[in-house]
Amino acid sequence: MSQRLSVVMIAKNAADLLPDCLASVAWADEIVLLDSGSEDNTSEIARAAGVKVYTNTDWQGYGVQRQRAQSYATGDYVLMIDTDERITPELQQAIQGVLAAPQSGAVYSIARRNYFLGRFMRHSGWYPDRVMRLYERERYQYNDNLVHESLACDNAPVVALNGDLLHLTCRDFASFQRKQLNYATAWAQERHQRGKKATLTGIFTHTIGAFLKTLLLRGGVLDGKQGWLLAVVNAQYTFNKYTELWALSRGYSEKA
Incomplete structure (x- = not known):
């Protein structure tokens, strides 16, 4: 039986980025967004797309906010993404393959392709820029670092997925x-x-x-x-x- 997937994200004033991000993960079983106090219509856009929206403005860092967002998820697996990221069709296929036949205890790394001033970088330490974003919800969560948070998954087997996560790092x-x-x-x-x-x-x-x-x-x-x-x-x-x-x-x- 295929595992259920919760896409989880934190957001603030992301109205311009959110539609394309949500479109790339519309195939997930549920999408959870924790708003950090947007002053634009981020929450309205998300709700209109069927996203489960929550709000917490007590900012204690990226790690803590991701932990809070994950607490609202109900799927077997979590895919943690940001509003300036997009799932490619090849990556979607790889993730669905994991959900159909998961490896217990494994976390899955994804190659991130970063955009910088008109170009998706292929070198400079910005590619493949692997990040661990797909994991079992009840087994793992993010650490509580203020910045550059990472998944707390010491000694877990890491499986590299095919396909890229497009990251609009620097549009402006x-x-x-x-x-x-x-x-x-x-x-x-x-x-x-x-x-x-x-x-x-x-x-x-x-x-x-x-x-x-x-x-x-x-x-x-x-x-x-x-x-x-x-x-x-x-x-x-x-x-x-x-x-x-x-x-x-x-x-x-x-x-x-």
């Missing part, structure tokens, strides 16, 4: 930059709370290292102009992370 550069800055701030706050510190030397060595890793070690040069630009963006993101941590540890930031 200004919005992407704001999101990167928010991620960097959350990363620094989390490390600061754990007693971590950064040095001035460390800021620059990590920044230069991020640029060279993206461009050379991860083949960014093969992605053309976008590869060079992404190397700079990754370096900038790294600079922001470690500089904020440096500022927090010295009391130079109001967020301390």
